[in-house]
Amino acid sequence: MYGLALRQQMNLVNSGAVSYSYLQGGFWEGSSLRSVMEFAYGGMRDLIASAYPGYVFTLMFYIGCVVLVVVHRRKPLPYIIAAPVAVLVGASLLRLFPLTGGPQDLFLTPLLILVAATAIDYLISIDAKRLTVAVLMTLMVWRAIPVLAAYYPTDGGSxxxxxxxxxxxxxxxxxxxxxxxxxxxxxxxxxxxxxxxxxxxxxxxxxxxxxxxxxxxxxxxxxxxxxxxxxxxxxxxxxxxxxxxxxxxxxxxxxxxxxxxxxxxxxx
Structure with a gap:
């Protein structure tokens, strides 16, 4: 399901010499709390409305509900669902990621954050000394440093x-x-x-x-x-x-x- 979802979100909607709007929109342009709420609501509404392919989203939703009922984890439902959404909206407000309400938002960001968070939570639950998590996070940071250095350098030096x-x-x-x-x-x-x-x-x-x-x-x-x-x-x-x-x-x-x-x- 993830493979199909990612292939769909990577497909360009334009062809030829036509501007691809995903590069030029999806950021908050207001200056009030109300505009923030309208931006977040509108982006998330469009995100759910444009879920494609629809059956993938539906299957993931039902699987998530079953997991929440069967697996009695320490983390409640708001943590599992709200955290990825908060990261997505927050990044858009800070102009780090465009919230366009498209498949790329639905599949690429919240669900991948959810997968990573669930894996780390599981490792914490089975490793009382947190050694496995420490090693994993160290490797992730070590691998991410050269990539992030190219994305967000303080001096624009990449x-x-x-x-x-x-x-x-x-x-x-x-x-x-x-x-x-x-x-x-x-x-x-x-x-x-x-x-x-x-x-x-x-x-x-x-x-x-x-x-x-x-x-x-x-x-x-x-x-x-x-x-x-x-x-x-x-x-x-x-x-x-x-x-x-x-x-x-x-x-x-x-x-x-x-x-x-x-x-x-x-x-x-």
């Missing part, structure tokens, strides 16, 4: 952050910005919260089954706009064939390259 900052400073209004993989949290964080570029269309790279999907997408984008800023970094995979294809008809300029292999191109 290679991805510097590239997005350069785009925000250099791109003219209306210039499209092609992100080779827009579903990466680091890209999302820098584009949405750190260096927003609301006057520039965001085009996410397609991850389709066809080998030419991303090439056709970029062709459509350049035909429509006649220019583009292109952000490439390691998770994109091998992008040389795409750049070689573009260079046959367009001028491709390498604007900046940062370690490890994060690159910014301007195509016109």
């Amino acid at each position: 290679s991805v952050g510097k590239i997005i900052q350069r785009v925000a400073a250099s791109a003219a209004p209306g210039d499209p910005v092609y992100l080779c993989t827009g579903d990466d949290p680091a890209i999302r964080y820098y584009v949405v919260a750190r260096f927003p570029i609301p006057d520039n269309p965001i085009v996410e790279g397609i991850r389709g089954p066809g080998p030419r999907d991303h090439i056709d997408q970029v062709d459509d984008m350049l035909e429509q706009y006649g220019r583009a800023w292109m952000v490439m970094f390691p998770p994109c995979g091998e992008m040389t064939p795409l750049l070689d294809h573009i260079a046959k008809e367009w001028k491709v300029e390498l604007i900046e390259r940062r370690y490890p292999d994060t690159e910014l191109y301007y195509v016109h």
